Amino acid sequence: MKYQVRRAVRTLSVALFLLGWQGASMVNARRQFLNPILFPSPLDMVRAAYAESAEGILWRDIAASLARIFQGFGIGALIAVPLGCATGYFRRLDDWVDPIVELFRPIPPLALLPLFIIWLGIGEVSKVLLIAFSTFFPIFLNTTEGVRSTDPLHVRAALSLGADRWQIFGNVIVRSALPNIIVGLRLGFALGFFVLVAAELIAADSGLGYRIQESRNFFLVDRMFVGAAVIGVLGFTFNLVLRRLEDLLLRWRTTIAQARG
Numbered sequence: 112m113k114y115q116v117r118r119a120v121r122t123l124s125v126a127l128f129l130l131g132w133q134g135a136s137m138v139n140a141r142r143q144f145l146n147p148i149l150f151p152s153p154l155d156m157v158r159a160a161y162a163e164s165a166e167g168i169l170w171r172d173i174a175a176s177l178a179r180i181f182q183g184f185g186i187g188a189l190i191a192v193p194l195g196c197a198t199g200y201f202r203r204l205d206d207w208v209d210p211i212v213e214l215f216r217p218i219p220p221l222a223l224l225p226l227f228i229i230w231l232g233i234g235e236v237s238k239v240l241l242i243a244f245s246t247f248f249p250i251f252l253n254t255t256e257g258v259r260s261t262d263p264l265h266v267r268a269a270l271s272l273g274a275d276r277w278q279i280f281g282n283v284i285v286r287s288a289l290p291n292i293i294v295g296l297r298l299g300f301a302l303g304f305f306v307l308v309a310a311e312l313i314a315a316d317s318g319l320g321y322r323i324q325e326s327r328n329f330f331l332v333d334r335m336f337v338g339a340a341v342i343g344v345l346g347f348t349f350n351l352v353l354r355r356l357e358d359l360l361l362r363w364r365t366t367i368a369q370a371r372g
Contacts, residue, residue, distance in 0.1 A: 129153050151333040156340060159333040168322070173341065175317040176307060179235065183242025184303050191247045191299070192292060195254025199288070200280055205255075212251065220245035220306045228314055238310045245306040246299035253298065257291025258284055293357045297350055304346050 136152030139145055151159075163169035198205045220241055231237040261284045269279045311320025319338045326334040 148330070149332055151336055155333045156336050159331075160337045160341075163334065163337065169337070169341070172317060172319050172322045172338075173345070175315075176311065176319045176342075177345070179238050179311075179318065180242060180300070180303055180307050183239045183307070184246050184300055186239070186243035187246030187299060187303070188250055188296060190243075191250035191295070192254050195251040195292075195295075196258055196280075196285055196288065198251075199255040199258025200284060212248070216248050216252075220302075221309050224310055224313065233314045238307065238315065241310055242303045242306055246303040249298035249302060250292070250295040253291045253295030254288060257288030257295075260291070261287040289360055290357070293353060293360075297353050300349055300353070301346060304342065308342060 133152050133154065136147070136150055136155070139150050140147045160169060194208065198208045223244065224237075224241060227237040227241050231240065265283050265287065266279055269283050274282070307318070308320035308323075311318040312324045315321040319342050323335050323338040326332070326338065
């Protein structure tokens with residue numbers, strides 16, 4: 112029941128926001144506080160999105176952006192999760208890896224975009240690897256922290272039952288780190304989407320970021336809003352998928368909480 116109430120409240124908040132936006136746009140169209148072209152309404156955005164969909168532009172841009180983000184995110188996650196687990200578990204490996212990570216972590220990914228373009232060209236590889244670079248750090252750091260924060264009591268319990276080192280690593284430590292890993296994946300995807308759109312604004316001939324830039328050149332503000340809204344919806348959807356995955360993989364947390372309650 113509580114979940115249904117929360118869901119209704121969230122849906123209502125979005126509906127009220129859109130209604131308020133539509134009303135403000137209608138008032139602005141009459142009073143001319145701003146040029147109406149600069150402040151499109153949600154209905155204007157729907158019409159623009161329909162036009163782009165009918166032309167096939169919107170779907171091509173969504174497909175291009177999703178292909179880049181999933182490739183870059185996948186590469187970053189496939190490197191960050193195993194390396195983070197190993198670094199958090201083996202202290203000697205941490206002594207080697209941590210200085211390198213801390214050296215590169217403060218560098219803004221977009222500062223490396225010109226270098227990636229010089230090295231790899233303006234094509235897909237430079238954007239995909241830049242996304243992989245940006246997603247690596249939040250996933251790696253959260254994974255490492257999750258491994259290190261494993262309750263020693265759980266490890267001792269596994270040892271008392273005869274588990275060897277690798278069984279403890281796979282069945283106790285990695286599972287204990289799953290909440291942190293999923294948080295890292297969520298943060299990594301959000302950062303990767305930010306870098307993707309910024310890269311498409313600068314160096315691309317397709318994608319949502321490119322479409323926003325192209326719409327700006329032709330002063331199509333409603334289409335700029337459509338691009339931004341689609342980015343928000345895609346990011347929200349993927350975050351929701353990861354949260355559902357977290358609930359599915361970590362149902363034991365709910366069981367423990369109910370037992371304690």
